[in-house]
Structures are given as C-alpha cells and as structure tokens.
Amino acid sequence: MCGIVGYIGEGNAYNVLIGGLHRLEYRGYDSAGIALVDDNGKLNIYKTLGKVQALENFCKDKNVEARVGIAHTRWATHGEPSDCNAHPHYSEDGNLALVHNGTIENYKVLKDALVEHGRTFHSDTDTEVLVQLIEYIRVQNDCSLLDAVREALKQVVGAYAIAVIEKDNPDCIIAARKSSPLVVGVGDGEFYLASDASPFVEFTDNVVYIKDEEIALIRRGEPLKLLSFDNKENEIDVKKLEMSISQLEKGGYPHFMLKEIFEQPSTLLDCIRGRVVDKGRFVTLNGVNDNSETFINAKRIVIVACGTSWHSALIGKYLIQDMCKIPVVVEYASEFRYSNPVITHEDIVIAISQSGETADTLAAIKIARGMGAFVYGISNVVGSSIPRETHSGTYIHVGPEIGVASTKAFTGQVMVLTLLAMTIAGLKKTLEPRYAEKLGEWILKLPALVEKVIELAPDIERLSLIYTYARNFLYLGRGYSYPVALEGALKLKEISYIHAEGYPAAEMKHGPIALVDAEMPSVIVAPKDHLYDKIVSNVQQVKARGGNIIAIVTEGDTTIRNIADHVLEVPEVPECLTPIITSVPLQLLSYYIAINKGKDVDMPRNLAKSVTVE
Ligand code: F6R
Numbered sequence: 124m125c126g127i128v129g130y131i132g133e134g135n136a137y138n139v140l141i142g143g144l145h146r147l148e149y150r151g152y153d154s155a156g157i158a159l160v161d162d163n164g165k166l167n168i169y170k171t172l173g174k175v176q177a178l179e180n181f182c183k184d185k186n187v188e189a190r191v192g193i194a195h196t197r198w199a200t201h202g203e204p205s206d207c208n209a210h211p212h213y214s215e216d217g218n219l220a221l222v223h224n225g226t227i228e229n230y231k232v233l234k235d236a237l238v239e240h241g242r243t244f245h246s247d248t249d250t251e252v253l254v255q256l257i258e259y260i261r262v263q264n265d266c267s268l269l270d271a272v273r274e275a276l277k278q279v280v281g282a283y284a285i286a287v288i289e290k291d292n293p294d295c296i297i298a299a300r301k302s303s304p305l306v307v308g309v310g311d312g313e314f315y316l317a318s319d320a321s322p323f324v325e326f327t328d329n330v331v332y333i334k335d336e337e338i339a340l341i342r343r344g345e346p347l348k349l350l351s352f353d354n355k356e357n358e359i360d361v362k363k364l365e366m367s368i369s370q371l372e373k374g375g376y377p378h379f380m381l382k383e384i385f386e387q388p389s390t391l392l393d394c395i396r397g398r399v400v401d402k403g404r405f406v407t408l409n410g411v412n413d414n415s416e417t418f419i420n421a422k423r424i425v426i427v428a429c430g431t432s433w434h435s436a437l438i439g440k441y442l443i444q445d446m447c448k449i450p451v452v453v454e455y456a457s458e459f460r461y462s463n464p465v466i467t468h469e470d471i472v473i474a475i476s477q478s479g480e481t482a483d484t485l486a487a488i489k490i491a492r493g494m495g496a497f498v499y500g501i502s503n504v505v506g507s508s509i510p511r512e513t514h515s516g517t518y519i520h521v522g523p524e525i526g527v528a529s530t531k532a533f534t535g536q537v538m539v540l541t542l543l544a545m546t547i548a549g550l551k552k553t554l555e556p557r558y559a560e561k562l563g564e565w566i567l568k569l570p571a572l573v574e575k576v577i578e579l580a581p582d583i584e585r586l587s588l589i590y591t592y593a594r595n596f597l598y599l600g601r602g603y604s605y606p607v608a609l610e611g612a613l614k615l616k617e618i619s620y621i622h623a624e625g626y627p628a629a630e631m632k633h634g635p636i637a638l639v640d641a642e643m644p645s646v647i648v649a650p651k652d653h654l655y656d657k658i659v660s661n662v663q664q665v666k667a668r669g670g671n672i673i674a675i676v677t678e679g680d681t682t683i684r685n686i687a688d689h690v691l692e693v694p695e696v697p698e699c700l701t702p703i704i705t706s707v708p709l710q711l712l713s714y715y716i717a718i719n720k721g722k723d724v725d726m727p728r729n730l731a732k733s734v735t736v737e
Pocket of ligand 1: 429430431432433475476477478479480481484527528529530613617732733734
C-alpha cells in the first residue's frame with residue numbers, strides 16, 4: 124500500500140523517480156507526486172489525483188531539473204484521494220518534503236498539539252503530521268534534520284517507511300522504516316531508495332534492506348549510514364538482487380495479469396526446480412529437513428494468511444492432513460491476531476504471503492512466535508519482512524507478480540504446500556513410498572499440463588462473451604476444489620466488479636440454492652476425484668432450478684457434459700494436484716470478462732497489491 128521512491132546522485136532524478144513510480148504503481152494508484160530540489164536550491168513539489176501517467180502529464184511544462192528527489196504513489200487510508208492529500212507533504216516553512224507508506228495511528232493527538240502551537244494543515248492525511256512534527260522539533264531544538272527525524276519517530280505510533288528531503292540541504296535524503304518495507308540501491312556515486320527493488324533494477328544489483336526501526340542517512344558522495352533509533356551505527360549488509368527487467372515488463376502481453384497467467388508453466392518449473400529430483404523419486408523443501416524433529420513432533424499446524432494466500436492455505440490443509448496426518452487449522456491472519464489464539468510450542472504456524480509484507484500476517488507471526496510456536500514462512504518476495512520474521516521458510520520463486528489479482532503466486536503457493544506436505548510425510552513415513560514417487564513424477568509433468576490448460580484461452584474468451592453482463596455468479600466445488608471455487612469467485616469480483624460467491628457445493632442446498640435462476644450462472648469445479656459422484660448431484664440440483672452451468676471437468680468426462688451448459692476440459696492429474704490445473708481456467712474466465720467490461724485488470728479500483736495496513 125503506497126509506494127515510495129528516492130534518488131540522489133548525478134543523474135536525472137525526475138526520470139528515475141517517474142520510472143520507479145510506474146514500477147510501484149501496483150502498490151496504489153489513487154494519486155502520485157514528486158518533490159525535487161533543483162541546483163538553485165528550490166524545492167518543487169508536483170502532485171495530482173490519479174495514476175502516475177497523470178503526474179507525468181502534469182509535469183510536462185514544469186521545472187523537473189534535479190539530482191535529488193523523492194516520489195510517492197498512494198493508496199488512500201486517511202483522507203480521500205485528492206490533489207491535496209497526495210504526497211509528498213511539506214512543512215509549514217516549505218523547507219522539508221516527506222513521503223510515507225504506512226499509517227500513523229496517533230496522528231490525531233499529534234495534530235491537535237501542533238495546531239495548538241500554531242501550525243496550519245493543508246491535507247486530511249496522517250502523513251502531514253509527521254513532516255510538520257519534524258520541522259517543529261527541528262526549529263524548537265535547533266537540531267539537525269537527522270536528530271529531528273529521530274525524535275519525531277520516537278513520538279509516532281504506527282507503521283511507516285518514510286523519506287525526507289530538505290531544500291537547504293540538497294545533498295541528503297533521510298529515510299526510516301518500521302513495519303513497512305524500504306530498500307536502498309547502492310549505485311556508483313548514487314543511491315536509490317524504494318518500497319521494493321523494482322524501481323532501480325536496471326541501475327544496480329547491490330541492495331541494502333533497511334531493518335525495522337532503522338534510519339538511513341543517504342548523502343551524496345558519501346557511504347551509506349544506517350543508524351538505530353538510539354543513534355548507534357549499524358552494520359551494512361549489501362545483498363545481490365535476483366531480479367531482471369524482463370520480469371517487470373509486459374513482454375508483449377496487453378496486461379501483466381495475462382502475462383502472469385500464461386507464465387505459469389515456467390513459474391511452476393522454477394518453483395519445483397531442485398526440489399523434486401531423481402525423476403520425482405525425491406522431494407525436499409528448504410527449512411523442513413533441517414527442522415525435521417520439529418515437523419515430526421508437531422501436534423498441530425496452524426496456517427495464517429489473507430485473501431488468495433488464505434485460499435492456498437485451505438488447500439494446504441487438505442494436503443497436509445491427507446499426507447501427514449497432522450491436524451491443520453486455517454485462520455485469516457486478521458482474525459487470528461484478535462481472537463486470543465491458543466498456540467503452544469507444540470504447534471507449527473505457517474504464514475503464507477506473496478508480498479511478504481501483509482500487515483495482518485506479520486502481526487499473526489509475532490503473536491505466534493511470542494507464544495512459543497515454530498513459525499515457517501512461505502513468500503515470493505526475496506528480502507521482504509515475513510521471511511525475516513519467521514524461524515524458517517521458503518520462497519515460491521515465481522518472479523515478481525505485478526498484476527494486482529494474484530495468479531501465478533497462487534499456483535506457486537499451492538505447489539510449495541504440496542512439496543511441504545510430501546517432505547513432512549517423507550519424514551513421518553505417512554505416505555506410501557510408491558505413491559510418493561508417482562506423485563513426484565506427476566509434479567514434474569505439471570508445467571506441461573498447465574500449458575495444455577492455457578491452450579483453452581480462446582474457448583474461454585468466447586465463453587466469457589456470453590456471461591459478461593451477468594450480475595451475480597456462484598462458484599461451487601468440493602474437497603480440493605472448494606478453495607479453488609473461492610479463489611475463482613475472488614478473481615472475478617476483484618477485477619470485473621461482478622458479485623460472485625464461492626461455496627462448498629454441498630452447502631448450497633442449505634441456503635444459496637435459493638439464489639439460483641436463469642440469471643445467475645454457476646461455475647462448478649468438478650474434476651474426477653473421490654467426490655465426483657457427489658458433485659454430479661450438485662450439478663443436477665442447479666440445473667433442475669434453471670441455472671446455467673459452466674463446469675470445469677476432467678478430459679473425457681461425459682456425465683457432466685450432458686448436464687452442464689458449457690464444459691472446459693482439463694487434463695487428468697492425481698486429486699491433490701487438481702487445484703493447480705482447475706484454477707487456471709477460472710483465472711482466464713475472470714480476465715476475459717473484466718476485459719469485455721473494459722476494466723483495468725492490472726489496477727482494479729480500491730485495491731493495492733501489498734496490504735501493509737490493518
Ligand atoms: C487477490 C490478492 C489478495 C492477496 C492478499 C494477501 O488476488 O492478491 O487477496 O492475496 O492481499 O496478500 P499477500 O499474499 O501478499 O499476503
């Protein structure tokens with residue numbers, strides 16, 4: 124939520140910052156703004172409602188000459204999206220400009236105190252309080268900007284990644300973080316600063332991840348300095364960035380979402396590389412074998428996640444219970460944290476998050492750790508907070524996911540959960556070895572099978588035309604297909620704004636069946652599995668009430684084909700692997716319906732990719 128970028132060096136700051144904002148736009152696109160100090164010591168702030176392109180248009184006839192600057196793309200929390208609520212915010216004396224990602228929880232108290240001291244506010248944001256407070260402390264104490272930032276942050280309750288520049292000191296950027304991500308790119312005589320490394324991937328691969336409660340002092344022509352809030356100098360750990368520009372570009376596709384759907388055969392290959400070896404005979408996952416006793420002795424596994432990651436967690440429950448015979452509970456991280464959870468040192472808590480930055484999931488991890496559980500993280504973004512906050516974990520390795528609607532991260536998470544379950548089952552000897560081997564062989568075939576599913580795209584595009592203007596959809600599935608139905612419904616609502624409800628198929632008769640009529644299509648996920656005969660009855664129940672049915676079935680299915688209005692056939696795979704195969708047509712269906720409706724699929728309204736606020 125919100126993206127921040129900064130640059131200091133000898134190059135053109137404006138170009139770096141605007142390019143960086145485009146890369147970070149997935150984090151929010153309510154408004155965008157930029158602050159630049161030119162070589163004559165003038166601070167120019169340009170900001171506007173809307174996307175980064177609107178800012179670029181706005182800046183066309185402005186003075187954008189500068190070698191230092193900061194910029195922001197906003198996902199509104201405090202104060203509606205508007206020009207004046209856009210960042211950067213500036214201090215009353217016009218000397219400081221600041222950008223912020225996060226929320227200042229005690230902003231009201233601080234604002235009231237500053238108003239009493241005669242400050243005037245120009246926005247409804249929590250952020251403006253911070254810049255006014257820094258300036259107030261600076262003037263009152265006649266101290267350096269660094270000291271003023273440190274003192275201000277001590278008074279602030281909340282989450283933040285900030286960057287501040289000063290008109291009278293254009294050779295310096297001060298940045299700091301607590302619970303919101305921030306990374307510095309170290310170039311040759313120049314520094315980049317951003318919410319993630321994507322804005323500077325083409326300029327440097329040397330990165331420093333700023334830690335919680337750490338202040339970065341970034342000065343032109345001097346080495347980077349990292350300081351703790353009590354002013355101790357911290358060690359600098361420069362890491363090599365594993366990201367390429369091609370991963371950040373659309374590569375000929377009209378949208379990132381379509382690119383990411385089509386990429387799944389190769390992202391699944393990346394995800395299983397080195398983990399399923401010896402022709403499928405051996406499966407391993409980082410952090411499991413080296414904590415074997417913990418996994419063998421776990422009395423229970425609790426999985427915490429949000430949104431799409433929560434859906435993959437539900438699939439993880441089926442996988443782990445089936446293969447490892449360990450009871451599994453799946454919790455929304457946002458509910459878990461306030462539910463007085465009962466967690467013991469005999470539990471393993473698994474946190475799943477594509478971004479690795481979701482605030483609720485991070486809070487759940489802290490609680491679980493505090494209660495003595497071993498916490499294992501599954502994320503996609505290398506160097507993000509969740510891998511650092513957990514005892515152990517692994518990455519899904521599907522590359523940057525930029526479309527706001529998660530697609531390849533979902534199949535990557537499900538793949539990793541499959542490997543996790545197989546690895547634990549191997550340790551506990553709960554899976555028949557011959558079956559495990561067969562499963563390993565199937566996993567190696569999966570990328571090619573997903574490729575076959577993707578070939579359905581033209582059929583799905585045609586089918587989408589029939590249902591583009593439906594007002595409601597029902598998505599049904601049972602067993603492993605139930606979370607797939609939930610995920611299919613979420614994909615449709617978030618990018619096409621059509622109401623869609625995901626339901627366990629057998630529960631339908633306890634209420635939602637009342638909704639079924641010719642106006643409401645049902646998407647039924649019905650591959651050949653041990654519940655197949657049961658779901659055939661559910662398909663008949665919908666048909667008997669005049670509902671139109673789109674069914675996802677296994678190749679060669681004739682029973683459902685004779686009942687449903689439309690069938691999409693997917694290759695046969697073992698039951699536990701069906702979610703990876705059946706979720707792909709649902710991703711495509713939602714994509715094409717949203718496109719038919721003219722929606723912005725990569726940046727759906729009100730959403731942002733990385734939810735770093737509660
Ligand atoms: C939906 C979607 C969201 C995320 C959720 C959690 O397509 O992407 O529901 O899954 O915000 O995000 P992560 O996985 O980054 O914790």
